[in-house]
Amino acid sequence: MAVTYEELTTKHPCFARGEHSSNGRIHLPVSPTCNIECRFCERSINSYENRPGVAATVIRPEEAAKAVEKALELCPEIKVAGIAGPGDTLASNCALRTFGLIKEKFPQLVKCMSTNGLLLAEKAQEVIDAGVDSLTVTVNAVDPEIEAKLNAGISWHGKHYEGVEAAKILIEQQIKGIKLVSDAGMTVKVNTVLVPGINVDHIGEIARTVAEAGASIYNIIPLIPQHQLKDCPPPTCEEIEGAIRAAQEYIDVFRHCHRCRADAVGIPGGKDFGDEVYMQRLSAK
Template identity: 55%
Template sequence: MLKPNKDSGFAHLSKIHPCLGGEAHHNFGRIHLPVSPACNIQCKFCKRDCNSNEERPGVANGILDPKDAVDTVRRALELCPQITVVGIAGPGDTLATPQAIETFKLVDKAYPDLVKCLSTNGLLLERYAQDIYDAGVRTITVTVNGVDPKIQSKIISHIVLDGKIYHGEEAADILIKAQLRGIAKISSLGVVVKVNSVLIPTVNDEHIEEIAKTVKEAGATLYNIIPLIPQHDLSHIPAPTCEQLDKARVIAEKYLGVFRHCKHCRADACGIPGKEDLSLKLYGVINERLETFSHG
């Protein structure tokens, strides 16, 4: 089966995907379906919570059942006809449980013309790359905060892989290698890969060039550097300044195109980024409480 050309695909997608292109960011919307309940890594900046008032990743009102996804997309399009993207960004990791892929299959059948976009920490990306592609996903975001185990071990507390918990540099090494293999495999299928990095002063702020170079070699097309939200185990580290953020982006731009419009979206965001968030109108309050979260 022929696969789409990734470069030509990106040129088209960047015009209609609000998280890939600046012009699209201001004119098109996305709907995030919060169907993923669990996470397989613990980031030190990840604060678990369930509410309707914080605008950040890893937060949603509750978990949506995959069987309700198609109707949710229909209602989202009624609220915001400019929606072009159906995304799943948590609130846990999208590949830690089967709900995300199951949801994309249902949505792709009902809305084949909408762009499907998945966000993941990448630990299981290689394992599920073909399933992701077969479910209609053509854009993916992988959060890579370090490609050196010594640095990555300062950012994650542990990972859980096939029922076993790993800590420290061993966990970091497993995660990094899995991320890079996953990026290589999914990009080889023609899927556009954007890499997110959380910029953490004194931890990975001098490491961005190495990340950009490494993920580019693995097959990434676009880079998004977002500022740390000081919380959880990294609450003592201040958010990067505008100058630090700009410096990192300029350095990264030597290797990859850099997306500069990220809004730290919730896992149940709906609408055009930066404008009215329609998630409460769409979801109300879902009764099932969340158990685990991922920064995504």
């Protein structure tokens, strides 16, 4: 049975009530590929950028247990094993295989997964069977016209879709997926990348829709301008505060996301042990 929302507030640093938690997490960068094309996404393999979509390396599921062992030695406060990229966790079977292995070797760790949700509805049972405790789905719009401005296309069942047609499929699958896993007792957090001029006035509508589908908590991530949206300014503090107020009408809002790398290790906002866990292990090969 998945860990409850109340338990997550005491074990998972990103669900903690209040500003800071002393619990840590390890992100396992096992998911190399993606099946959608967010216009702001620039995935990268490097050790210097601090943002989602970046990892120093991609590891195989079989290497994840060693990484967790090393991470727990360096930072015993780690209570969560998460997978958040650098691509999408359901675009390959790497993340679900990894969770299967983590469940056996580290049953005490909370298992946390992030996905764009395109394959969530069809893989919901596999996600539940892998023992995932908390799931984050990134939903940037619930109106296909708006989503098409944020996402150029999707690859779905061997076909490529673009624009509004792609957006309709993505939104439908995300909402259906959120409903299925939250009905099964899993805690769902929804992330939205806040993009000025595109979805700033749409946040209340997203929050209402995902809360109705069963999501428990909502996280607004300010845009990091890059790729096709590199000339778009990041949201102002007023826009972020306005978005939080709009969302709070419908759902709890998480306020202290650090926009972590896909291979972050440690307590969010504190020292990062990613280099020690991933790079030293690789150079020792």
